[in-house]
Amino acid sequence: MRESAQILWKSCLDIIRDNITEQQYCTWFACTDALSFENDELTLAVPNRFVCEILEEHFLDLIKKCINRVVGRDVRLKYSVLVDGQNGLRVNEDSSNQLKVVNGQNVGLSNNTPELLSSPAVSEFDSQLKASYNFDSYIEGDCNKLARSVGKSIADKPAKVFNPFFVYGASGVGKTHLVNAIGLEIKKQHPELRVLYVSAHLFMVQYVHSKINNKTNEFINFYQTIDVLIIDDIQELSNKEKTQNTFFHIFNHLHLNGKQIILTADRPPVHIVGLEDRLLTRFKWGLQVEIEKPTCALRHSILRDKVLKEGLCIPEDVVSYIAERVNESIRDLEGVVNSLIANSIVLNCDINLDLVNKILPQFSNKKTGPLTFDEIKDVVCGHYGITLDDLCSRSRKRPVAYIRQLAIFLADKYTDLSSVQIGRQIGGRNHATVIHSVNQIKNLIDVDESVRNEVSIIEDKVRCTR
Numbered sequence: 001m002r003e004s005a006q007i008l009w010k011s012c013l014d015i016i017r018d019n020i021t022e023q024q025y026c027t028w029f030a031c032t033d034a035l036s037f038e039n040d041e042l043t044l045a046v047p048n049r050f051v052c053e054i055l056e057e058h059f060l061d062l063i064k065k066c067i068n069r070v071v072g073r074d075v076r077l078k079y080s081v082l083v084d085g086q087n088g089l090r091v092n093e094d095s096s097n098q099l100k101v102v103n104g105q106n107v108g109l110s111n112n113t114p115e116l117l118s119s120p121a122v123s124e125f126d127s128q129l130k131a132s133y134n135f136d137s138y139i140e141g142d143c144n145k146l147a148r149s150v151g152k153s154i155a156d157k158p159a160k161v162f163n164p165f166f167v168y169g170a171s172g173v174g175k176t177h178l179v180n181a182i183g184l185e186i187k188k189q190h191p192e193l194r195v196l197y198v199s200a201h202l203f204m205v206q207y208v209h210s211k212i213n214n215k216t217n218e219f220i221n222f223y224q225t226i227d228v229l230i231i232d233d234i235q236e237l238s239n240k241e242k243t244q245n246t247f248f249h250i251f252n253h254l255h256l257n258g259k260q261i262i263l264t265a266d267r268p269p270v271h272i273v274g275l276e277d278r279l280l281t282r283f284k285w286g287l288q289v290e291i292e293k294p295t296c297a298l299r300h301s302i303l304r305d306k307v308l309k310e311g312l313c314i315p316e317d318v319v320s321y322i323a324e325r326v327n328e329s330i331r332d333l334e335g336v337v338n339s340l341i342a343n344s345i346v347l348n349c350d351i352n353l354d355l356v357n358k359i360l361p362q363f364s365n366k367k368t369g370p371l372t373f374d375e376i377k378d379v380v381c382g383h384y385g386i387t388l389d390d391l392c393s394r395s396r397k398r399p400v401a402y403i404r405q406l407a408i409f410l411a412d413k414y415t416d417l418s419s420v421q422i423g424r425q426i427g428g429r430n431h432a433t434v435i436h437s438v439n440q441i442k443n444l445i446d447v448d449e450s451v452r453n454e455v456s457i458i459e460d461k462v463r464c465t466r
Contacts, residue, residue: 002036009034009044012066019062027346028054041076042067043092048311050341052079056095082311089311127187127195133180139305141298144174147289151178154260155185158193158228162287164251164261168268169291170461172329175264178291179230182262186228193227200236204243216246223250228260235265238385239274248279255282271454273386273399293460294330299323302330306337314340314351321356332363371462373411373425379461380407392427406455408434409441410462 009032017025032055033045046052055063067075077095140148153161165182167175183195210219223229229250237244254261265272268290269283294302300323307314314337326332339359340351349355381388384403391404404426411422412434419431444451 002034005034005037005042008037008042008067008070011070012063015066015069016059016062020059023346027342028059031345035080037075040071040073041078043078043080045080045082045090047082048341049081049309050338051345052081052093055079060095125194125196127183128197129180129183129187129195131184133177134184135181137305137309138174138177138181139298139302141295141301143292143294143298144178147178147291150287150289151182152185154262155182155189158186158190158260159258163255164263164283164286166263166265166269166283166286166288167291168265168288170293170329171266172331173291173293174330175291176232177330179232179262179264183228183230186260194225195228195230196223196226197230197232199232200234203231203247204237204240207243207246211242220246220250224253226254226259228262229254230262232264233266234263235267235272235275235385237275238272241276244276244279248276248282251279251282255285261286267383267385271384273384273403293327296323296327299327299330299333302333303337306334312337312341312351318351318353318356321353322360325360326363336360336363371414373415373417373422376410376414376462377407377426379458380410383458383461394427405437405440406458408437409455410458412438414462 013025013029016029020029028051031047031051035043035045037043046055063077067077079093079095080090081093082090135148135152138144138148147167150162150165154163154165167178169175180197183197186193187195207216207219210216237247251261263283268288269275269280272280300320303319303323307319322333322336326336336356336359339362340355343349343355343359344351347355377388377391380403381391384399386400386403390400391407393400395401408422408426411417411426412419415422417425419434423429423431423434441451441455445455
């Protein structure tokens with residue numbers, strides 16, 4: 001059985017080698033082996049989960065085509081992943097990224113308009129959730145404890161508590177992981193429910209496609225059939241008036257009919273410039289929870305968990321070293337570990353502090369020298385989702401005026417520029433306007449805790465540019 005599997009896989013490798021670079025082959029395929037082939041199921045041995053993920057994400061289509069050419073028919077693919085090198089412990093995993101086919105058609109979302117009549121049954125419905133983003137792999141810390149606890153409550157009783165559930169926080173703090181985990185847990189506990197995860201960008205693209213093809217009603221009808229709707233990065237609907245209007249009607253229908261709505265954004269709803277008031281009001285109906293940047297202790301726990309799951313041999317001092325220095329996002333932590341694995345494979349070397357110090361500069365964009373007003377303006381614009389032209393414009397609309405005053409306040413605090421220079425660099429304003437802006441923000445900080453917290457968040461972002 002193993003001999004025949006190895007013969008099959010060798011034939012596949014010969015084809016694969018001709019279709020990729022030599023470095024790709026040596027890095028990702030030379031370390032694989034075939035363990036068994038029976039009942040049209042091929043099991044491949046891989047050295048760790050990282051290699052497994054790379055094969056799934058980047059080479060699955062090529063692998064499937066090669067197997068089909070050699071065998072002459074479709075074959076199910078499995079991986080035997082080494083998780084404990086010292087004891088030779090392995091776990092079997094199915095190929096998770098293989099397309100599920102129902103009645104000859106792929107099930108899942110595309111840029112095309114979703115249609116109600118062609119929508120599959122619940123048992124065949126692709127929720128677009130990532131299986132690895134579950135509660136078991138979501139490490140809890142002080143910064144995400146509340147959000148995780150609320151998420152578990154929602155999974156137990158969808159639409160009964162905290163509806164809508166609005167999760168916000170900086171990029172890379174684990175928002176997407178959390179809402180995916182909620183969706184997966186709901187599917188597990190309530191298999192009769194139709195759960196759908198979609199990015200706000202894809203929602204917008206689908207809506208535009210429906211308008212072009214005169215299928216807006218089909219688009220709306222499809223989304224109104226969803227029992228649990230999860231939309232990621234809702235701030236991307238900012239200033240998209242027609243898309244917001246359509247989402248408003250979908251939101252109202254789902255909420256009125258007792259369906260769960262889960263949303264994420266990089267800032268609280270009130271700070272999303274270009275969001276219609278009626279949507280803002282509805283986002284406030286449920287619960288808003290912030291996920292803060294991970295603490296050093298949480299970063300260490302996340303790294304340790306990933307190391308154990310991947311079956312890697314990384315010394316504890318190296319783990320602590322990474323946790324202390326990579327402090328921006330969980331995504332960066334995972335990127336560092338993946339880079340370490342790839343480099344250790346290619347260079348055939350151990351993972352140590354020397355290799356870490358070689359990798360870490362790739363994950364830092366910090367600059368040297370004094371902070372500039374341009375950098376402050378970029379941070380402020382990015383935080384509030386407005387353009388530089390809006391910031392420097394003559395607009396006196398309250399949200400824009402407040403953001404402009406805040407930028408001036410930060411420039412006064414963190415640069416050596418005079419009031420005249422600051423005013424000149426933000427739309428040619430005079431020094432009196434600059435002084436007034438600084439005093440306004442100072443007064444708000446003294447009396448308004450929400451403003452004080454908000455300024456603190458932005459100051460952290462500003463300091464992180466250094």
